[in-house]
Amino acid sequence: STVAALLQNLYQPTGGRLLLDGKPISEYEHCYLHRQVTSVEQEPGLFSGSVRDNIAYGLKSCSDEKVMAAAQAANAHGFIQELEHGLSTDVGEKGKQLAAGQRQCLAIARALVRNPRVLILDEATSALDVQCEQALQDWKSHGDRTVLVIAHRLQTVQSADQVLVLRQGELREHSELMEGQDLYSRLVQQLLE
Known part of the structure; x- marks a missing residue:
């Protein structure tokens, strides 16, 4: 918002x-x-x-x-x-x-x-x-x-061309976050399975 x-x-x-x-x-x-x-x-x-x-x-x-x-x-x-x-x-x-x-x-x-x-x-x-x-x-x-x-x-953004995540006041790209092994990457993997 x-x-x-x-x-x-x-x-x-x-x-x-x-x-x-x-x-x-x-x-x-x-x-x-x-x-x-x-x-x-x-x-x-x-x-x-x-x-x-x-x-x-x-x-x-x-x-x-x-x-x-x-x-x-x-x-x-x-x-x-x-x-x-x-x-x-x-x-x-x-x-x-x-x-x-x-x-x-x-x-x-x-x-x-x-x-x-x-x-x-x-x-x-x-x-x-x-x-x-x-x-x-x-x-x-x-x-x-x-x-x-x-x-x-x-699920709302899964078909978007680009996904950005606002995390702790910083805008980060989806691909960057997927490289890590944190909560975000685990949630995305669960969604894709």
Whole structure:
């Protein structure tokens, strides 16, 4: 979560530099950065209103086709089509009319409809069922963007192109950690068996 906040320039690092396309993140205009970097948190922020309004929240014009394309990419289209009023269905206060996994899928769709260059999923798949999570793990299908997945479960990142581990305040590469015989390498070996 700290990494996600730093990437969104919500606060500055106490040491080192954080670069986006070779430029310090602090040099980007706030509005520009937030159009380019979108984050989905573990507990999505939905509001009382329709499914469509929750996905297109904050966008001046967004067609139903674009909303449904984002819903499909977030693996939410199936349950949306099953809702009595589809995109017009009211999700209730904080989305409480929906299951936790459905709320997370809507939050992911809200991020995808914006077509960000960097998508941060900060434990955003923790409430998804296995089938939905596996569908979303095809990160390459999410277009020409970087997807940063922050997760505590190894299964969530097993299909990622690169895995980095934040350990005791230091970012370390998966391959480096696999060379050792510590808890991390043993857990990965168990997962692969």
